[in-house]
Amino acid sequence: MTSQRTTTEEAAMSDPSSSSSSPPLRRGLKVLGTLLITLSAITPASSVFIIAPGVVGQAGSGAFWSFVMAAVVGIFMAFVYAELASAYPVSGGEYAIVGRTLGKLPGFVILGLLVVTQLLIIAVIALGVGTYLAVLFPGVPGPVVAAVTTAAATVLAVFDIKLNAWITGVFLAIEMIALIVVSALGFFDPARSLGELLTSPVAAVDGGVAPVSVGLIVGAAAVAIFAYNGYGSAVYFGEETTDAHRGIARAILWALAITVVAELVPITAVLLGAPSLEELFASDNMMGLFVSTQAGETVNTVISLAIALAIINAVLAIILISSRMVFSTGRDTAWPGAVSRALAAIHPRTGTPWIATLVTGGFATILCFADEKLLLVVTGTSLIVVYAALCLAAINGRRNGTTAHAAYRMPWFPLAPVLALAALAYVIWQNAMDPEAGRTSLLITVGVCAVAALYYALVLRGRDKWVLRGPEEEDTTAPETAAR
Incomplete structure (x- = not known):
């Protein structure tokens, strides 16, 4: 370990633009605070109301099994995230972990994907606010609402991390209450038995329903995986969480467990309680139809407002997450000297990466006016590449010893x-x-990876400018072989 630290320290000292001297992030979070922000970023209510209908539309009542399969994949990935994050609880998240276990080039490729997709994802989620506010304000301009939401969340994100954990916790509680109401509406007045749901799943066929194939259920599980995604985001707060080597792993595992329950239970309730599966499958607003049918328009309006709050909460949480990643890119000197130093700046009073936060929120606010379909296509498959890189990182980390110190x-x-x-x-x-x-999204993902690799090879590699850094009190360095 001594030689590992020496290698990184020498590289940092040889770089005049080094940001390693900037003050560290303030450790103001306990595991519960980290968990609340992580769950807010996942936003289970938004997944149930926005993503789940797509799964139901494809797999019908077989969506129950699709979400169960996705939960199994989630368990595998949560194990991977937890081990890697306990070894390297750094604000750079996935790119910093991959760079320390697989090498700098793969790490920078993942960084390229994250820089592009994290900013786009904020805009994609923010655009959902107008959809649910339209219940009270018909005709409200979606992009304007999304931009205002993102800008306001950016201002909040600059403040102390403990304050933001409290804010996200309150909003998360409202979101969970909405899901409990939806679950109660289905379980207290079921239209079919659980056994029927488990053994005889059906899907929409020519205006009616028919048994659904295993292939459709498995295919829909690919979408359900994304509904659970976000539990690994806890790693971005590794430098602001006390006892991070142990705490972040717990936060990740708890985040997945709570997310699976918070999404699978109401989805099951809707599939059990819907009076007519034919009408449910044919509806453009499945969850709204279910709530309106079971409880009336007033309850549906209240639930819609709760979903709007959940989306706003998710925007705040993802800005908090993304700004930590952007801050880390500055500290690691991924950009020209002045840009890197600015992004690595910590506010003296709040202890937060304030410039990185403003830059993150500013770009995301502008992107709210981009075409939503384009945003979805660009971000569609990048998560797959990030997940795959982390799986390889876990395997290689065990092989070369870079994760041997994991708690x-x-x-x-x-x-x-x-x-x-x-x-x-x-x-x-x-x-x-x-x-x-899908194919277009894959091609765009490959293109982003290629551009990132070229930037690293032509700009950073020759002068060895990109140095992976972390809190001085923690061993976050990689072996010399992995750093090349």
């Missing part, structure tokens, strides 16, 4: 990363078979 070790290694890679390969194949969106 958490996943059970049954290497079962989790190997099975997760197999599932991800299937998802990639499914996307490749979709010429309209």
